[in-house]
Amino acid sequence: MAKLELLPAVDVRDGQAVQLVKGESGTGGRYGEPLAAALAWQEAGAEWIHLVDLDAAFGTGDNRALIADVAGRLDVKIELSGGIRDDASLEAALATGCRRVNLGTAALEEPEWVAKAIAAHGDRIAVGLDVRGTTLRGRGWTRDGGNLYETLARLDAEGCARYVVTDINQDGTLTGPNLQLLRDVCARTDRPVVASGGISSLDDLRALAAMTGEGVEGAIVGTALYEGAFTLPEALALVREG
Numbered sequence: 001m002a003k004l005e006l007l008p009a010v011d012v013r014d015g016q017a018v019q020l021v022k023g024e025s026g027t028g029g030r031y032g033e034p035l036a037a038a039l040a041w042q043e044a045g046a047e048w049i050h051l052v053d054l055d056a057a058f059g060t061g062d063n064r065a066l067i068a069d070v071a072g073r074l075d076v077k078i079e080l081s082g083g084i085r086d087d088a089s090l091e092a093a094l095a096t097g098c099r100r101v102n103l104g105t106a107a108l109e110e111p112e113w114v115a116k117a118i119a120a121h122g123d124r125i126a127v128g129l130d131v132r133g134t135t136l137r138g139r140g141w142t143r144d145g146g147n148l149y150e151t152l153a154r155l156d157a158e159g160c161a162r163y164v165v166t167d168i169n170q171d172g173t174l175t176g177p178n179l180q181l182l183r184d185v186c187a188r189t190d191r192p193v194v195a196s197g198g199i200s201s202l203d204d205l206r207a208l209a210a211m212t213g214e215g216v217e218g219a220i221v222g223t224a225l226y227e228g229a230f231t232l233p234e235a236l237a238l239v240r241e242g
């Protein structure tokens with residue numbers, strides 16, 4: 001069975017590393033310099049970093065220069081997310097050297113542009129499916145954006161290579177991932193799924209590792225690592241053992 005990939009999160013708001021609760025502004029913890037956080041995950045053995053520009057996602061500015069600087073100083077693979085909605089932001093994101101970008105809002109509001117981006121960039125494009133129930137949310141998770149499964153079918157048909165699936169109600173809550181949602185998404189697509197939101201324990205990672213055969217490829221971990229629920233070396237050892 002394939003090994004579950006782990007992606008420690010570095011979400012950037014106002015130049016600081018943060019983790020929000022359910023994506024709500026002003027909630028959650030602040031964790032200092034994003035570069036220091038990213039280097040700490042890299043030194044602890046991370047193979048990936050999930051790097052998010054929350055200001056760009058919310059439309060409250062951006063941390064583009066800082067994010068490009070962080071990306072340029074890391075040796076690990078980067079998944080870059082937040083506010084990538086047009087040619088300029090996509091080119092800037094890809095120019096950081098990241099392995100892939102996540103498109104979120106654009107997949108809901110600019111489907112033709114997203115189809116072109118998928119055609120042009122292949123598996124460097126993933127789509128973030130951020131949901132409450134089965135309703136997608138865009139613009140930093142502040143606006144409804146259509147039905148999860150209709151959008152998934154459309155993106156599959158357009159050749160989308162991978163999905164990052166977040167249950168917003170679990171995100172940052174340390175109450176565990178929504179395994180049923182992940183199962184349902186995996187049942188409706190043959191593309192790999194990266195799980196995000198709510199991971200609280202090594203047992204949660206074991207449960208996700210047991211789903212690699214269903215299509216769960218990776219897991220983004222934020223709050224649990226910052227708050228010390230487990231360490232990254234412990235998590236990496238768990239997924240390496242299979």
Ligand SMILES: O=C(O)c1ccccc1NCC(=O)[C@H](O)[C@H](O)COP(=O)(O)O
Nearest residue numbers: 009023140171172196197198221222223
């Ligand atoms: O990724 C986004 O675009 C985004 C937009 C608005 C609010 C939050 C957003 N991302 C949050 C994350 O990527 C979290 O770091 C990740 O889901 C980890 O969650 P957790 O392990 O529950 O802290």
